[in-house]
Amino acid sequence: MTSPDAEMAAFGEAAPYLRKSEKERIEAQNKPFDAKSxxxxxxxxxxxxxxxxxxxxxxxxxxxxxxxxxxxxxxxxxxxMNPPKYDKIEDMAMMTHLHEPAVLYNLKERYAAWMIYTYSGLFCVTVNPYKWLPVYNPEVVLAYRGKKRQEAPPHIFSISDNAYQFMLTDRENQSILITGESGAGKTVNTKRVIQYFATIAASGEKKKEDQPGKMQVS
Missing domain, CATH: 2.30.30.360 (Myosin S1 fragment, N-terminal)
Structure with missing residues (x-):
């Protein structure tokens, strides 16, 4: 069985910015915790x-x-408080106790580790790092390609790929809503969605040969 850390190798240098290590997960599971107090x-x-x-x-x-x-x-x-195994959890909807302080602390702890993307049910919450992170490198795009939401860490690329795959399978238009206050990172993440679509379109499936008299759309 492949270890979680080995599975993250495809993400290259972005891996520690996307998911906590197996060592950290094991330490959290073994940390003493009194749920009552x-x-x-x-x-x-x-x-x-x-x-x-x-x-x-x-x-x-x-x-x-x-x-x-x-x-x-x-x-x-x-x-x-949630047990330590939920520290830096990737989807806050999975918390045992879901309330304001649990959400704020989880986002704070993930941000402190430069994990800027976190799921909350169907939503992907982004906290602007105000610095460059290697989470948009070409290998990261390819690592998210064709992955189901639960198969990879939270990322705008995962949201983008899901929309793309649903468009292909359902043959229906898809929408991605990016919202937030000024400076939250809306423009940057919109650019990343476009980057993702452009990259997978360029490296996508074999294109059929152009047919005379017909316009090709890719």
Whole structure:
């Protein structure tokens, strides 16, 4: 059986920017975790922070944060934490506990590792890295070609290839909606969609010989 790291070899130098290593996955699975006491807690300055429940009394919960701070909050201001195996998860819809702090932390941790693409169900969330990353190299385009969504890491190329494959099999028009605030990376990702289509069209299936009197569209 091929190891996950070996499967990622096709992505070249982009691999560590697309999926965490097998070593990191194993370490996360073996990390101690108490599901009953591990929570996210509302913080007055940092939005949400990770912590451990110390006590519960009269609708109030006392939490000790990872930074050593003690906070006492209402029950509705704590949120169950997902087990470590879900850290940097590629599709947030697969989380056991899906809520605002879990989503924010997952995006933050993936971004810290320069994994800028993350799925959320049918959506692909992109966080602008404001720097060049090798995730658009030619070998990356080829690695996504013909792959089902679940067979490769989150990427705008995967969204593009899925639309392309559905167009071929269903013979129906496809739409890709790219939305976000100013500076989110809409223009760049639109260019990447065009790059993907142009590349696979150039390296695609054998083209039929031109027939006299008929226009060829590729």
């Amino acid at each position: 591990s929570v996210f807690v509302v913080h007055p300055k940092e939005s949400f922070v990770k912590g451990t429940i110390q006590s519960r009394e009269s609708g109030k919960v006392t939490v000790k944060t990872e930074a050593g701070e003690t906070l006492t909050v209402k029950e509705d201001q704590i949120f169950s």
